[in-house]
Amino acid sequence: MKENAMKNLTLIVLCLSMCIFYACDQKQITSLKIMSYNIRHGEGMDQILDLSRAAEVIKEQGPDLCGLQEIDKDCLRSNKLDQTDYLAQKTQMTGTFGKFMDFDGGEYGMASLSAKPIISTKILHLPDGISEARSAIIHEVEIAKACTIVFVNVHFDWIESEEGIASRLNQAKVLTQYIDSINKPIIISGDFNCSPDSPTMNYFYDQGFEFINKGEDRLSFQGEHKAELDHVIFRNTNHIKIKPKSIYLLEEPIVSDHRPLIAELEVIY
Template identity: 30%
Template sequence: MGKKTNNITIRVMTYNIHHGEGIDGHINLDRIATLIHSANVDLIGLQEVDRHADRSQNLDMIKTLAYLTNTHWAFGKNLELQNGDYGNGILTRFPILDQKNLYYKMVRSSEQRGLLQVIINVNNQEIVFMNTHIDHRLDSTESLANVDQIRATANSYEDKPIIISGDFNHTPENQMIKEVELDFINASSTNSQPALTYHSTNPKTQIDYVFTSKDWTIQSIEVPYSLASDHLPLVAEISLDKM
């Protein structure tokens, strides 16, 4: 395990990129990369990422975005789609030490979902970053089962600081989000204003989140405006408490 330090501040973004398709119906990764640059973020969890799929010009989206943003990358394939792959992606300015992808136990849903995980090295501190996309069609039993898998996975990392990003497809008052909040800090809950992320043309609700283990302090929350996707990105600036 890496040496622990007190002086870590990270800007984290979660962003459902809608396979690179903006509100105008065009696939455009340059504007997503520009948004990432302008938000000055260090760690990005992306959902709805295509690799070599017919619908998105056969682009390898995660590698292209990593190139455009000068970041390391990881990809968690959840299913095959239109001659390519589809899943979650991670971009990070920090070196990736390990990565894995957990498939959720899907009972009723037809679309496989997953929990992408990386361990990154930040100033000789190992930090766990998880990124996920929960199915909006799940009933409470299955969605809570997903939370149990997130919780069990987090526990497997023992005392490492944890950050979770994702499109949870549930609003803050939903039981699923309340269950996540039993073990993790909801970064948005510290904000005086609602962090509305969907739909990007007229955001009225929040379904995208950043959660952290309880050794982090939330410094700020932002929802940058963009029409590069049907979702808005959520940005949290977080600091690691003295350990």
């Protein structure tokens, strides 16, 4: 009897150990939709100022996180409208404005929209560009229970000269120095104002970031000289992994001089 009892006890302990190991080893997956859109303060390719068009594009896509560039706040050219607040209300998302500089009776910068709970926000001042100041919006976001990532919205210097190349690289270095102190997976989206093979993007690759390749349809800027300027990159941690599912540019020829960029991701945690 004692021998049987000991065998049964050993079996129970073994089963419990296996169950605990199995439970601890299980990973969860959540989907995440990222959108990046330089909206040119709502002025379309037809020279008409109509922010409702950009709002409709964002609302129709329903992203979890959205990085917007070229945003006005109370500027004369955009009818003294707080564009971040307007877009947040229209899309029913949480809006955050990141100021670059005073401009036209108000402020000019960028904005992020989030459908997920925001844990913290940092407006990080970057080295000023050749002609404009620059910042980055950095959010810690809870994308699922017990899963937090860092979402960064950028709009780097736009000047094409050697000075501009150096400026963008310097901005990337200051940003990376800050986010290196945060031990979380990181997604950076925005208007990088440079191509995937540029010094700035090569710097990000060297820092462990992965680039999501858009394929043949990659020209996001649709002005006079079409170019691939808008990107989504990411960096994993040991415990949380990001896996790209798809990335594509929308056909929106009128709303802005940039096409909206959509990235669909899986986050494994």
